[in-house]
Amino acid sequence: MEKVFVNQLKKGHAVESVFLVKEKSLTRTKTGNPYLSLHLADRTGELEGRIWENALDFDTLFAKDDFIKVRAEVDEFQGTLQLRILKLKKCEESEVLLDDFLSKTPFNIEKMFSEIKNIASRVRQPYLQKLLEAFFTDEDFIRKFKMAPAAKGVHHVYIGGLLEHTLSVVQLTLLIGPRYKGINQDLLITSGILHDIGKVAELTFGRAFDYTDSGRLLGHIILTVEMVDEKIRALQGFPETLALSLKHNLLSHHGEYAFGSPKLPMTLEALLLHHLDDLDAKVNGFLAWIEKEKGAPSRWTSYHKLFDRFIFKPEDTGNPFATERTEDTEK
Template sequence: MDIKLLKEINKNHLNCIVEVVALLVEVKVRTTKTEKQYADLIIQDTSKKMEVKYWEYEDNKQFFEGLGEATVVKIKGMVGEYQGQIQLTCKQIALLDSHEVRMADLIPTSDWGLDTLQKGLRYFYDKVEAPHLKSLLDQMIFTEEYYERFSTYPAARSVHHNFYHGLLQHVLEVLKFAYTVATTKKLTTRQQERLIVMCFLHDWAKIFEYKPLPTIGFTEEGTMLGHIFLGAHKSMNVMEEIEGFDHEDKLIILNGILGHHGKLEYGSPVLPKTVEAQILHHADCISGDIESILSFMTEQEESEETFTSKLWNMGTDYYKKGR
């Protein structure tokens, strides 16, 4: 039975053999209690990600060892269920030439639309009038060197906004949330402009931390240094090159970038020390957490349970019948 989209596989297919074409994005080799190796595969298309069990890994090590990153595969598998979630047990797996499929059919993409996202960025960019702040954004966002990557990269590997244009959508969400708080609390124009710049730049270095889609994973630079350090370091270097860049603005913006995770144990080397940095931190959390919850609820739509299973990064389950 051919399946066009992974999300079409449901409990009506239990114990049936189906064939799917998908992007193989992750292979984790594990060992049973009897010391037999097997593989947990993660496949995806535009509709969802799905876990696939491959028990005959030991007989086909060479196949997996020869795979490149983000490989297109055709899988024939048995539909099963584990802890309320649909999963496949792979019976056959074969490589497909990337020319045989449209990669756009296999990579999840923001449903906001690129034009809407770009207009949103320009809306907030136009609110920054201070020349030195405008110049900082010009050099770090709106250049040929960076803008395409900033517009296409994901904002995370798996937790939230992990799709094409994901970073762009996340930044725009953070800008919207932060600006609403700033205007509601009547921050000064100078504070608002600094906050807008912080929002633009807080996750900027994810274009260096992550590999471009459809690959899912970290670069060596990202693994060794992380986006918080990389973003603050690059921002400081650009600020130093801008003649007359205000020293107080520099410190406040850098603290915002460095402190946007909010706590030392969450990876920020410093805590937020200004009201702007605190607003950024909370806006970042709202964007990431809500996207994570909504995506998780969508993934578990086929489950008949009233609540989702526990979402690991939030520490709880969620009621899903009121949508």
Template sequence: MKNQYVSELTNGSIINSAFVVSKKQISQKKDGSSYCRLELQDKSGKIKGVLWTETLERTKDFQVGDYVFVRGEVSLYGDELQANILTLQKIQDLKKVDLSDFIRTCPKDVKEMFSRLLSLIRSMKNPFLRDLLLKFFLDESFSDSFKKAAAAITYHHSYSGGLLEHTLSVCETCDHMAAKYSNVNRDLALAGAILHDIGKVHEYKVGVVIEMTDEGKLLGHIAMGHQMVAEKINEIEFFPADLRTHLLHILLSHHGQKEWGSPRCPQTLEAFLVYHADTLDADIGSFNLLIDESPNSDWSRYARNFERRVYLKFVSDQPYKEGDTEVGSEPDVESHRVNDHWSEEKDRLFVLDNNSSDNSSQY
């Protein structure tokens, strides 16, 4: 049933395969007739699609999360691929569906990543921060949810296991930078990195598709994460008040700007570090998703989070050709002398030209 994947689709491709519906929106034309915009998904990616009026009228009702068999053709809409759907039929017999074909999961080993995260936690010297983190991550129910959670719905690490992958990357970046800058409190930065997105465990519901929970829509992961960490801190006797304030500040400020959802802007060194490490990993994660979406293209579609299209082609490490100056080779001294002489001559001509110009034209 599943014989074609989103990542294989190109302009002009004929679609004849099963997908899961990840988005659906009924809209109206100027003449009052209805049409449907949707998004189709499998484990390799997503593609936007459209059912025009006649197709929609003869299509039986379907919902987000339904498995559907689709026939149609791929075309370009702006700079994005779009599925022009001719027929869409809901799959009733789910025994014919292999869930692994449709659910997007982290390409990395979740067990290995979680082991690395625990090792970083256990390497902390501050007993209060170490105990706080172990209260979360040695809780089997919480850790199972954390390992399955997504970091986002669309832009970065938007698949099961994505939250763990993103968190570990942010944490390892902070660990590296703490080794580089001696005035960074390593344990505080690591704790902030590990906990910064902890509210996403409850913000998103991860199934065949990723959806935002009602709690997530009303509160958001920053507020939920702040509450989760504050409550857990209260369970630890003698937890230092200033350490609590600094840690919670990292959580509240990790989006960087108030207009980006942060109740506070970063105002401590560790908060700055977590914010930049988080942004860097999210941007690279988004870039990699664009590469996965368009494996045969040099340029991505317009990416709203970047406000631009991005160039996807890798720079290959070509060997030096004969005559090229290699790294470490002796420079061409005579060429430098000629260039230096010409630079001096241009400077002399520039001065002469300025001295002879009409000074009244300066303003």
């Protein structure tokens, strides 16, 4: 059976395909009848599904994070497509192609990692050099760093997303840092490379992207500082002031208490890191929302809750993520 993807669904069509169950809840209508509410996904997008008949029987057949093959009709509710599921069966992982369900960066992962290492080689401060080398010789870290998403939602939500976001931020440090007096460029580059590494421990990326226990309890900012501090303590003689400056940049890179930063940026490098990180995340989030809705006839996207606005779509988005520098031609 050929996979039918979320972005191929049209109102009024019948569909038979496999989807990943991201969320599942048994609830009741206003008249008290039970029904199943599902949040389904594949690598192209997500949509809601409903099981109105025999919900109690279907509820026992599958769980969250299962793959299910459904026979359904494509309806529309409040302007959004929704599946009215008539039949389903649980599928084993061996029956599906996992690449159909986890989206991946459009760029070449090995080329991006090589470019980050090339930029890291520009760092001349000897202890920052040793610190970066400690991470780039850690095979377990490298494996996770290459594969992790940058977030569970909003920006770079795909395999290789963390690597792509990190490279973009670090490239921005090369463009912006030299424009201002008093910037410690070695510290800024190092901070850019390391600012989100805690996400390799914060997020899982098996069947779906979700939070680990430490991700929920501590968050990636604290996990990042813990990982960096562990490497620093293994480097004899690492200057205390340099360690404090680096860890301050990492702790403050979200910029505001309301956005999860334990500290506000108090140094030039911390201020720049915050804005460059925020810039890349927001631009990617905008582009992803535009790409998601490029097939819709309106020049405006639907309302984006986190950005708190509608977004005006350019006439031809093409592939908004593709550039020649790291585009993946080997996938």
